[in-house]
Amino acid sequence: MxxxxxxxxxxxxxxxxxxxxxxxxxxxxxxxxxxxxxxxxxxxxxxxxxxxxxxxxxxxxxxxxxxxxxxxxxxxxxxxxxxxxxxxxxxxxxxxxxxxxxxxxxxxxxxxxxxxxxxxxxxxxxxxxxxxxxxxxxxxxxxxxxxxxxxxxxxxxxxxxxEGAGQAAKICNNMLLGATMVATSEAFAMAEKLGLDLQTFYNISSKASGQSWSMTSYCPVAGVGPKTPADNDYQGGFATALMLKDLRLAMAAATDAGADVPMGRRAAELYEAFASAGNAGLDFSAIIKTMRG
Incomplete structure (x- = not known):
């Protein structure tokens, strides 16, 4: 060895x-x-x-x-x-x-x-x-x-x-992660605007069909679920710039492969706008700021 x-x-x-x-x-x-x-x-x-x-x-x-x-x-x-x-x-x-x-x-x-x-x-x-x-x-x-x-x-x-299968798996995985974090963030933002207590919503959805890794392991809301970058004002973790890099790679690969990825493409657009607004250094879960307006 x-x-x-x-x-x-x-x-x-x-x-x-x-x-x-x-x-x-x-x-x-x-x-x-x-x-x-x-x-x-x-x-x-x-x-x-x-x-x-x-x-x-x-x-x-x-x-x-x-x-x-x-x-x-x-x-x-x-x-x-x-x-x-x-x-x-x-x-x-x-x-x-x-x-x-x-x-x-x-x-x-x-x-x-x-x-x-x-x-x-x-x-x-x-x-x-x-x-x-x-x-x-x-x-x-x-x-x-x-x-x-x-x-x-x-x-x-x-x-x-x-050869190359590791990269293919990585960009498919991170495209899924980017899209699910967007969906998780918009669900919490909507729950908040509907007057739900966010810890209560987490307790329900984390045990129901809406559960995802983005919710239960990396919740974008401070004080809810396990400790995440949201509890540190979105410092540390996986930077928005890095998520955007992976989403750009995924979009290029999708084009080359002729794959239809509407959710991935929308996630890439949202992260592109979020990074361009000066948030590239924040953890990618800070995308919830977009959903909260």
Missing amino acids: AKRIAFIGLGNMGGGMAANLVAKGFKVEAFDLDAAALERAKLAGCTAHTSINAALQGVDAVVTMLPNGTIVHNVFDNDVFKWAPAGALLIDCSTIDVATARDVITQATAKGHQMVDAPVSGGIAAANAGTLTFMVGGTDAAFAAAQPILAAMGSAVIHAGG
Whole structure:
């Protein structure tokens, strides 16, 4: 099993993921352009490097957690494929478009690497706690090789199918999440305007046919249900900008696939407007502000 891992991309998600690899006994060679992120990784037990080249030397596997498909392509084309040891296992945990994921994996395979796309669900808290869900695309052999590394960072590692299937599962899941959060928010906003006590409405609907994860695990109303970003003025959690990024990916994929997604498209429009109004940094459940007017 791979024991020495290069981890590239130590942002809000990657930092916690790298720290969990260290906690599970892996030696992590860390790289990020941000000096503060590198320092946090060092404090978590990673070896910090100021160049990707240095981080990639002699590793058994490479894990990347990067902002978008263009950056993923650039990092693999210009760095990983040049400097990673022959035969090193490659794992990309970024959320990107399916076409890019498949293209990078095709290149990796041609160069003798096993590779999977393994986007995550769970957010910053799950990244820090090591309870992420990984949706993994790749061959059976590549999945088997990646599974022990991913299991060190998550509580569920699911093989979604071939190359790019992890990304496909992620954007379908987050399109569903975005749409259900909109529906949950408008239901609470309407209940409020009808004079219902919101805790009472929660007690009823969370046990009835309207129940959803957006309600019972991530309620958009402060003081109702488990503690969520709503209880912290919508700070932290999963930023609106990130939800919008995923919805844009979903809309592009729907167009490519010829899929009819009217609810997903409306959710994307609402989040586009909400982010443009200066709310991109708020948790995505703050969309209830739109419904409340």
